[in-house]
């Protein structure tokens with residue numbers, strides 16, 4: 556019997572290859588075709604009207620949806636256990652579309668200090684003029700104290716599951732409980748973990764965002780973002796008046812205007828994000844980049860599993876190094892996140908680690924300039940190992956006091972483990988340390 560797409564009961568490692576795509580619906584093409592088209596033919600006038608009225612699902616214009624992008628949306632939904640997904644042009648677009656869709660009309664978002672520097676910069680510069688105020692969550696590592704930081708107009712809590720650059724592992728179950736006790740949404744940026752290592756919806760998250768540029772893609776060849784929803788949150792609970800709005804475009808056969816939640820009860824968040832923000836603000840993912848992301852996900856398990864093992868060995872090597880004063884990796888026994896990582900990350904603690912370089916600024920620069928196998932740039936989750944001085948690059952937008960709160964000292968260096976032989980990577984660090992301390 557030849558291959559038949561049938562996702563019933565398949566496990567994660569099978570789903571990352573099979574989910575979302577059926578060759579028999581694509582002229583039996585085994586590999587996902589790239590639908591390089593801006594628009595889709597309407598069969599007749601009735602079909603055009605039904606598609607525009609959201610009475611029929613289908614494709615009409617790639618700014619709303621595209622079959623290649625849909626495969627990525629369905630695949631990642633299956634892997635994460637989501638009710639719905641929208642692909643967007645970047646991780647930053649995933650975050651901004653999510654914040655606008657949640658806090659439209661004004662309000663507050665309570666944000667973990669342990670996040671990517673670009674996200675911090677966005678939170679500082681983008682939202683305030685739209686009436687959306689960002690508060691830094693001082694007690695994100697002590698969720699029992701977090702309730703005091705939620706104000707009457709707080710609309711969401713935003714965290715990273717495994718943080719960039721410190722690889723802090725947050726207690727999503729406990730944070731979700733606080734959010735839900737207050738009737739608000741928990742948004743989890745799961746970029747560092749990917750669903751292979753961690754599935755935030757199983758721990759109470761309501762929205763998951765990805766920079767698919769990182770581990771999901773894994774080859775550093777495209778910028779992409781994804782927003783997913785659990786399908787379980789009630790957006791008509793009084794905290795999100797925008798979800799009580801009735802739309803002309805969603806009217807029933809009798810002409811009554813309806814809300815997104817009435818028409819799409821299982822996926823109101825992603826449908827609203829698609830028809831309002833994706834369509835009208837327009838940060839669309841190119842089908843070619845969706846294709847590259849799907850290709851990357853097909854090898855997700857092998858990459859993340861191997862990167863976790865390599866990261867642990869690199870962390871152990873650095874822990875014993877005389878030129879290093881701290882190593883942050885949740886898989887290390889000495890890490891304060893070891894217990895939670897052991898419990899919540901059974902497939903590995905991820906490929907991101909960081910360490911403190913003891914030496915002068917000149918020695919640190921010489922060390923970085925002397926690595927030959929590690930690439931020196933700002934991406935993460937690549938098959939190639941990456942090294943970067945985060946305080947001066949990925950997190951350089953942070954003011955000194957923000958770096959202090961985020962626990963990013965000036966001597967911090969971040970590594971993203973790739974798939975090379977770990978002994979070659981260790982030898983590369985070793986020779987770079989030797990050069991840095993040779994005089």
Ligand SMILES: Cc1ncc(COP(=O)(O)O)c(C=O)c1O
Pocket residue numbers: 645646647648671673674715719744746747765766767768778779780933935
């Ligand atoms: C955790 C995290 N979220 C979001 C982003 C932004 O993603 P993108 O570069 O795809 O816009 C990054 C980028 O480094 C990141 O590390």
